Amino acid sequence: MNRRRVLDTGALRHWPLPTIDAGCDKESRGRVVLIAGSREIPGAALLAAQAALRAGAGKVLVATGESVAMHVAVAMPELRVVGLPETSLGGLDPSGLSQLDTALRRASAVLVGPGMQDEAAAIDLTQALRQRHPELPTILDAAAMGGATREPVAGHPVLLTPHAGEMAHLTGHDKGAVLDDAESAAREAARWWNAVVALKGATTVIADPLGETWVHENANPGLATAGSGDVLAGLMVGFAARGAPLLQAAAWGVAVHARAGDRLGAVGFLASELLAQVPALIGSLAPLDRGRFTPVEQTPSAAQAAPVRRSAG
Template identity: 45%
Template sequence: MTAATRITGELLRSMPLPNPADRASGAVDKKARGGVLVIAGSVEVPGAALLAATSALRAGAGKLQIATCSSVAPHMGLAVPEALVIGLPETPAGGISPDAADVLCERAERNDAVLVGPGMMDKDAVAALTTELVKRFADPVLVLDAEALVCLDGLREPLLRRQGRTIITPHSGEMASLLGIERDEVEADPIRVAHRVATEFGMVVVMKGECTHILDPDGECWAFESDNAGLATSGSGDTLAGIVTGLAARGATPAQAAIWGVFMHGQAGRRLAHSRGPLGFLARELPGEIPGIMAEFSR
């Protein structure tokens, strides 16, 4: 494992994001900017899908599909009029049913990046559905967040077959659940734990914390130091996962999407802390800051 490289504006400018205007054809359309499928939400937490999906669009993705519980879908379609919304069968607990795997796999292969996990509360159903999706997904970059992370310990072989095209975004509690260890063990040495998962599973790991570390399967490590307590708010992780997914859909490599996503999420928090105050800004306000930040650091 190499020493951690600090994530700065200078680093971002050295790894510019793909620009659809640079295509040889010169034509820029929605497809050229990449398609995102967000599989998220539950009857209890429908808004997580909205936060993640809006963030993916703000990061520059061109097309958006949201797959969520059928009882929530009509409301989601009104809340995010830019999206095609797919209503999925629900479990008795109000989550997305594992029976949705076939339709989701079909949808996923038409998109460039897929996010699974935000706001999905039925733990058993999430584990069953995520297991099916990981085993069957082929081409899209796959971003896994929240409850979708917990079942991954039994999926090392299919994840390794994806050859680094999977990104996970755990905090220390989710990482501990993934590995079946104590949270204190993760917090004692988050880089070591994240490196182990990145190399053993073949994934890019965004190990969230006061200092967020990004590890790739080759042992490269990046670090972003946050001094913003305001980002520790409900829905903040959903916005980060959506930003990373949107960047991956545009053609950024998984590590690049993670690096840019973490940096812009942090910068958005800093700008809101300045304009609103250090505490009390909302996760829903973060995505609106992303286009300006992206433009500034893409120059």
């Protein structure tokens, strides 16, 4: 049965993120593995990685092309960076996935896709990842989304983040039809792919395979800028690493991302400028990040149940 809800401030306050204890360490805040970037778009990995840390994740490992790995590491000293072999088209060679097995076994969540080139290689890498680590909370963005939609893998749902054009590409439907009925498009895709789907736009629709649907309205054209989607995907994986289920990670990512844009105005800000807005916004939406790290109101529900946390190792 379809359940439609509006994702507004009241909904977020009654659906707080998992608590971060005042005495926590970086291991207990969650580890992110981020597979992203390419020779032409290394900045996508940086935007997503910083967003994950701003969202509260404790540690982030970035796996990117070996030709740009050192540049990414120097640009952001908070990261651990692994260089992977590249294809002739500038993508990440799926053979390099074995280099990440230890990190993936210890990870709390993984994000694949921002800034990746060579769609065929991205799909092969994603499918190999899902086969090797089907239990790992996984967010797929951009070119990596085809790895979940072409041959869905049994196991836990993944989170996909298409805009209307990407949804049309993935489903073979007309983009206009997707825009005309975004809610139906998102629900149908979520059921078919066994995935949480965040169909992005001025009206963003988030649906899970069981029919639960959240709708978020925000028509800020400033968010339609290069790198904005990388920031959004990074927020989602950061929230997932903290222990939020994928549906909640998607909802909070969409809401915080939109509100960060609203704080900066309309057209003219950069995607990187969204990042500094995130910590205060999280605190304003739910007081779990203010000193005691304890929500004022915590209403238990099935939607709040966090996935089993893996060993920090």
